Amino acid sequence: MAVQLSNTSAIPDVAEAAHDLTHKSAIPSIAEPRLEDGTPLPPPNGGYGWVCTACVFIVYANTLGINASYGNFLAHYLETQAHPGAKPLDYAFVGAISLSFCYLCSPAAAYSIRYLGLRTALLIGVCFQTLGLITASFATQTWQLYLSQGVCFAIGMGFLFTGTIGIIPQWFTTRRSLASGLAAAGSGFGGMVYSFAVGAMIRSLGLDWALRILGIVSCAMNAVCALLLRDRGAYITKDAPTVRQVIRRPAVYPLLGFACFSLLAYTVNMFSLAHYARFVGLSSPQSNLMAALFNAAQVVGRPSVGLFSDKMGRLNLAAALTFIAGFLALAMWISTDFLASLTAYSVLAGLVAGTFWATIAPITAEVVGLKMMPATLTLMWLSIVLPSTFAQPLATLIVHKTSNYIGAQIPTGCAYIAAAACLMLVRGKKVQYMKRGQDISADNIGGQPSRPQEPEIGLLRAMWVNARV
Known part of the structure; x- marks a missing residue:
């Protein structure tokens, strides 16, 4: 017996469109009931969506939050000249690269999500981000810092950001703004926590171990969230502008x-x-x-x-x-x-x-x-x-x-x-x-x-x- 729903066209909202950009998976992550015409059922407006909200919050805290704490690294680099021969402009470009490459790699991340699946794409992001932070702790020259804390970290952050940005809208209708707002707060929360933590670790353990601990902690947190996050599946609009x-x-x-x-x-x-x-x-x-x-x-x-x-x-x-x-x-x-x-x-x-x-x-x-x-x-x-x-x-x-x-x-x-x-x-x-x-x-x-x-x-x-x- 087919499921009958009234006014299902009233459900889509802004973030569902963002989801179409980043979550056009060839195979939906969850096999779920559909209407007779193949239209997906409306979001449950809660349920497992709250787990996904918590996971996105944690991912943002351990990606954008870590990136927000780069100001602490920048202050340390400028004060101590940690890498011989590096100029202040070099250290500023490391932080800039971590943002710009995050946006540049979004098309590649979306392609991976579509053909490899959401979970695989997220785990790719976890690996790149962890590799970037760990290798940055061994960097002795500026170009090594560019590639590790700059490019490699940014690729990982880009895959995780692109992979999670459209998940929450699939689970909520009337609570969508609330859930999205709570998840978005993760970057600020992570920036707050890591701003304190990075400064304390640099003073007590040194720069190298501060970077390694960030890599290990963020790897564990993001990997767990990548395994728990679920994509409800979506359809591709053939005539998309x-x-x-x-x-x-x-x-x-x-x-x-x-x-x-x-x-x-x-x-x-x-x-x-x-x-x-x-x-x-x-x-x-x-x-x-x-x-x-x-x-x-x-x-x-x-x-x-x-x-x-x-x-x-x-x-x-x-x-x-x-x-x-x-x-x-x-x-x-x-x-x-x-x-x-x-x-x-x-x-x-x-x-x-x-x-x-x-x-x-x-x-x-x-x-x-x-x-x-x-x-x-x-x-x-x-x-x-x-x-x-x-x-x-x-x-x-x-x-x-x-x-x-x-x-x-x-x-x-x-x-x-x-x-x-x-x-x-x-x-x-x-x-x-x-x-x-x-x-x-x-x-x-x-x-x-x-x-x-x-x-x-x-x-x-x-x-x-x-x-x-």
Whole structure:
């Protein structure tokens, strides 16, 4: 007897589209009942999904969280010159490579997931990340550090990130934002824990054993999660739009600007905070505390942004919080040079610095629709490679040449504000389509208005119209 469900088309959401990009497995990981027409059953909205949520939280903590603690390594490298002949710019590029290669290897990770299966792809990521951290502990030259803590670690992180980003949406409907927000907090939690742990291990055990312990611990945690995570299976949309179709959408360009400016500012903010604390005369434990507080605040900030955006409007909240991040960098970070004020800045900035990661998926869905989501995400990951690669090296070079951090702080604040401006342009385009009685998403544009049209308004005026978008 076939299962009958009403309104199953109302279930899909933004992250399911992201799942289509990264989880087009040839063979579903779980054989589950389907409708007569072959359509998968809707998500159970819980159940084993909470186990998957916990696993994704742990994976993020042991990938993105470890990467977030690189600021502690950077401060140690710059202070001790751990590798003879290495320049400050060399160490900055190691952290930049770990981000850029993570995004660059996403297509390869998606290909592996499709043809080798989710679990195999995740275990490949575990092996690469462990190998990168362990071999970094034996590095004596800069190029060895590039390949180990840079490229190898990034490949592992990329496979694990790509493999887990679309799992949670398959298990939830009405609790999807809550579950996704809780999982996203894993990177902040891991960054907080590892910021303390890395500093303590370097001081007590040395740099080499700090890297080895990170490799062993993250290997054990990620391997267990890779075995427990389950993909409910998905279908491939044969007529999925291509990147060429995406770039024809004018609203996509300010969205890409939002991504690029946000990552440029976030990368400098995250990696520079620990070194800035040492720069203004704080001790090593105090500098580790600043990085930990920054990441701890994201544990609260990211889930909160995800939850409140549904009530206040995703574009509204994201633009406001991104602007606040820029304002804090310009008004507070520049004038902060003692423990109490830097502590306050670390907490406040951490609450809003991760706005991009908490909102980019639903915002992208509002701009291009679910059908264009996979191609748009592909374009977006590629667009943020350059900012994530060169942001921190350029900031480090400016500080080294000028012996002053203001040359890095002002561009960071301006980049956040530019990202907010780009998002306001997207907001204006969406309001314009709303006034026409249409939806800006690619699924609906070109069709008939869904309600009577209102008089056309200009883009600049539409940016400031009171609307919940």
